[in-house]
Amino acid sequence: MNGGSMDFLLWVRGTGFNIAMVVLIVGVLVRLIEILALGRKADLAPRRSDGKGSGWRTIFTRSIPPPGMLKASPVTYIAGYIFHLGLFIVVFLFVPHILLIKDLLGISWPGLPSALVDAVTVITLITMVAVLANRLTDPVKRFLSGFEDYLVWALTALPLLTGYLAFNHLTPDYTFMLALHILSVQLLLVALPFTKLMHAITFVLARWYTGDIFGRKGVAS
Amino acid sequence: MSSGKTLGEVLRDQGVSRRGFLKFCTAMASMMALPPGSVAAVAAALEKARRPSVIWLSFQECTGCTESLTRSHTPTLEGLILGQVSLDYHHTLQAASGTAAEHARMQAMKENHGKYLVVVDGSLPLGNPGYSTIAGISNVEMLKETVEGAAAVIAVGSCAAFGGIPMAQPNPTGAVSVSQIVKDRPVVNVPGCPPIPVVITGVLAHFLTFGGLPELDELGRPLAFYGDTIHDRCYRRPFYDQGLFAESFDDEGARKGWCLFKVGCKGPVTHNACATTKWNDGTSFPIESGHGCLGCSEPNFWDAGSFYKPLSAPTGTINQVAAGAALGGVAAGAAVAWHNRKIRGEARAKHEPVTLDDLEKSS
Numbered sequence: 055m056n057g058g059s060m061d062f063l064l065w066v067r068g069t070g071f072n073i074a075m076v077v078l079i080v081g082v083l084v085r086l087i088e089i090l091a092l093g094r095k096a097d098l099a100p101r102r103s104d105g106k107g108s109g110w111r112t113i114f115t116r117s118i119p120p121p122g123m124l125k126a127s128p129v130t131y132i133a134g135y136i137f138h139l140g141l142f143i144v145v146f147l148f149v150p151h152i153l154l155i156k157d158l159l160g161i162s163w164p165g166l167p168s169a170l171v172d173a174v175t176v177i178t179l180i181t182m183v184a185v186l187a188n189r190l191t192d193p194v195k196r197f198l199s200g201f202e203d204y205l206v207w208a209l210t211a212l213p214l215l216t217g218y219l220a221f222n223h224l225t226p227d228y229t230f231m232l233a234l235h236i237l238s239v240q241l242l243l244v245a246l247p248f249t250k251l252m253h254a255i256t257f258v259l260a261r262w263y264t265g266d267i268f269g270r271k272g273v274a275s
Numbered sequence: 276m277s278s279g280k281t282l283g284e285v286l287r288d289q290g291v292s293r294r295g296f297l298k299f300c301t302a303m304a305s306m307m308a309l310p311p312g313s314v315a316a317v318a319a320a321l322e323k324a325r326r327p328s329v330i331w332l333s334f335q336e337c338t339g340c341t342e343s344l345t346r347s348h349t350p351t352l353e354g355l356i357l358g359q360v361s362l363d364y365h366h367t368l369q370a371a372s373g374t375a376a377e378h379a380r381m382q383a384m385k386e387n388h389g390k391y392l393v394v395v396d397g398s399l400p401l402g403n404p405g406y407s408t409i410a411g412i413s414n415v416e417m418l419k420e421t422v423e424g425a426a427a428v429i430a431v432g433s434c435a436a437f438g439g440i441p442m443a444q445p446n447p448t449g450a451v452s453v454s455q456i457v458k459d460r461p462v463v464n465v466p467g468c469p470p471i472p473v474v475i476t477g478v479l480a481h482f483l484t485f486g487g488l489p490e491l492d493e494l495g496r497p498l499a500f501y502g503d504t505i506h507d508r509c510y511r512r513p514f515y516d517q518g519l520f521a522e523s524f525d526d527e528g529a530r531k532g533w534c535l536f537k538v539g540c541k542g543p544v545t546h547n548a549c550a551t552t553k554w555n556d557g558t559s560f561p562i563e564s565g566h567g568c569l570g571c572s573e574p575n576f577w578d579a580g581s582f583y584k585p586l587s588a589p590t591g592t593i594n595q596v597a598a599g600a601a602l603g604g605v606a607a608g609a610a611v612a613w614h615n616r617k618i619r620g621e622a623r624a625k626h627e628p629v630t631l632d633d634l635e636k637s638s
Contacts (some may be wrong), residue, residue: 058493060573063544064590067580071589072596079600080607087608088615149518150587153537157588167518228504229544232586 059230066236074240081247082255089259102272111274112265113258129188133181140178144171144214168221175218182211206250212238282359282483283322296321302473303480320484327483328383328391330421331365334414335407335441335450336397340432341367343469347476348556360392360479366409377410380421388424392482394475395453398434398441402449418456427461427488428453431475436464436495437574444578454495463488464495466547468571473552474500494574496546505542505568508550511535529565539583540567547572 119131145151149165156162165171186207189195216235218224225231245251253260268274280288286296300318304310309317333341362368363383364376371379383391395418400406404413412420422428430453433439441450454462465474478497481489489497506512514520514534521528521535534540542550545568549560562568567583570576580590 060544060575064575064579067588068590072591072593075593075597076600076603079597080604083601083604084608084611087605088611091608091612091615149520150536150585153585154587154589157584158593165518168516169518223507232544 059227059233063229063233063236066233066240070237070240074243078243078246081244082252085247085252086255086259089256097270099270101270103269103274106269108269108274109262109264109266112268113261115265116261129184133185133188137178137181137185140174140181141210141214143174144178144217147171172218172221175214175221179211179214179218182207182214202249205245209238209242209245209249209251213242280325281322282324282326285326303477303484317480317484320486321480324483326359326361327426327479328387329360329362329364329394329479330380330383330391330425331362331368331394331396332409332414332417332421333366334395334397334399334418334435335439335448336432336434337440338367338396339469340396340435340475341365343467343472344431344475345472346555347472359476359483363391373410384421384424390426391424392427392429392479393418393422393425394429394431395435396432398438398450398452399456400441400448401451402447406448415456418453422457422460425460427463427482428457429463429465429475429478430454430495431465432470433466433468433571433574433576436466439468440577442577461488462495463491463497465500466494466496466572466574468569468576470572471500471548471552471554474548492546496572500548500552501546501572503546503548503551505545505547505550505562506540509542509562510550511562524565535562535565535567537585538567539581539585541570541573541576541579541582541586542568543586545570545573545576 124131143166146155147166148171149168152162152165189199189203189207213235216231216238220228220231220235242251246254265274283296297314297318300321301311301314304314304317331341361383364380366376369376369379397407397414399414399418401415404415407414409417430436434441434450435453438446438450438452441448442452452464454464463478465478467474474497477500478489481487481497481499489499492498492501494501506515509515511532511534514532515536519528519531519533520537521533522537523529524538529535536543540562542562549568550562553560553563569582570579573579578590580588584590
């Protein structure tokens with residue numbers, strides 16, 4: 055019996071999920087080992103200042119805009135904050151998502167009411183549209199943008215859009231939309247190690263590295 | 276056998292009051308999502324309808340569907356057999372046995388050629404015909420032979436509709452659904468494990484009223500009964516929307532009747548009428564009894580992972596796959612790192628420092 059939407063849902067919850075996880079795990083490990091194995095040249099110069107801990111501090115301090123930058127690029131910062139925070143709330147504080155993590159890792163935490171997550175989804179989506187509009191209208195950003203930037207935007211927006219449509223039953227076939235939502239997340243996970251999305255993991259390493267180097271040179275932020 | 280009397284005549288003979296009859300028509304019209312004004316039309320059609328001959332075939336099944344039918348309350352099973360339809364062949368319910376039973380089937384087929392209904396519960400084994408036989412006839416052979424003169428086929432239960440439990444991996448008998456065999460007759464799927472009795476009788480009533488089959492969804496299920504999901508009509512839905520969930524079957528939330536999503540309820544993707552028609556004369560339905568929906572009226576629910584896993588979790592266990600991927604990732608990462616170091620080493624080996632002479636030459 056061809057179950058249509060239900061077969062699709064069972065595939066994404068079964069085979070599709072396994073494929074996505076394998077690609078994600080292999081991809082992230084390859085990228086991380088590749089980066090870490092590059093190593094660092096020995097710094098022969100003595101430390102300029104007591105920059106110990108600068109690397110760890112920078113992981114957090116780089117989340118705050120440098121002086122004047124908020125005024126110079128308001129859309130980048132404000133929309134960037136809202137979008138990243140919104141994404142965090144939607145991904146990690148929506149009960150069905152927590153249940154997925156609990157099933158995989160055995161850990162869980164309290165979630166937010168679905169209606170609140172739903173509202174955050176809308177705000178996040180609107181912000182993503184603003185970010186895209188800014189990218190398209192700002193001549194410098196437009197010049198610097200390539201195919202990958204638009205692909206990454208689409209891969210991030212699709213799970214939000216399909217999740218919103220599924221949760222609110224805005225399409226006739228909920229099962230199909232739920233399956234499409236899970237598939238869109240899987241596409242995001244598959245692309246993560248091989249695109250700029252990898253920053254979700256490497257931002258910690260990169261900031262620590264930068265902070266540590268700056269600390270050594272006496273210009274710790 | 277199907278008599279020449281109309282349904283109205285048969286019911287009057289049995290002492291069914293006009294009021295009782297109209298009550299049944301109202302219930303049927305309501306279930307079929309028809310407007311209130313259509314009750315009179317339903318009554319008029321049913322009054323004149325002749326009882327159709329029904330041949331009920333049971334193949335690879337557990338008799339749960341027949342058990343469900345015997346709990347029918349609108350109409351009752353007796354009312355259904357004696358009143359609305361002429362149930363001419365049904366292993367569990369018929370008095371005849373052996374050759375006499377098969378003779379009854381043949382006679383019903385001959386006398387009502389082109390007009391009788393075939394109801395099937397159970398899936399059909401395509402492997403060794405000996406997996407399931409009746410009177411020495413294989414299930415597939417009996418189905419093909421019986422539907423040849425049928426007006427329509429009603430696949431009752433998830434086994435007949437979608438293959439059901441016999442089809443569960445690794446499907447040892449090669450079980451298939453009715454619609455995979457019957458291609459030249461209209462087939463209505465009435466899935467459920469078991470299906471709701473009033474849904475079975477509702478489909479029969481529709482056939483009697485309109486002389487045809489109800490509107491179906493893409494899986495061949497009557498939209499009137501399978502148009503909404505359990506989640507859409509669930510009385511626990513407000514708790515889902517508020518984010519109030521039972522964490523286990525015996526916790527505070529469960530006692531307060533909170534949503535069962537976390538303990539594996541498949542209501543959001545299950546299309547059926549349990550939440551509205553309920554069971555046992557409208558007493559309750561599984562979720563009202565404290566258990567999540569299994570999704571039994573959906574294809575492949577038997578292979579969809581644990582009944583107690585939330586819908587958002589993967590159907591299988593990923594631990595081994597993840598461990599394998601991690602090992603593979605480390606190995607691949609090491610290989611890439613080694614390759615990069617080799618390239619860097621080669622570049623260093625080939626590197627020739629620029630001397631002052633070189634610079635002077637180029638200038």
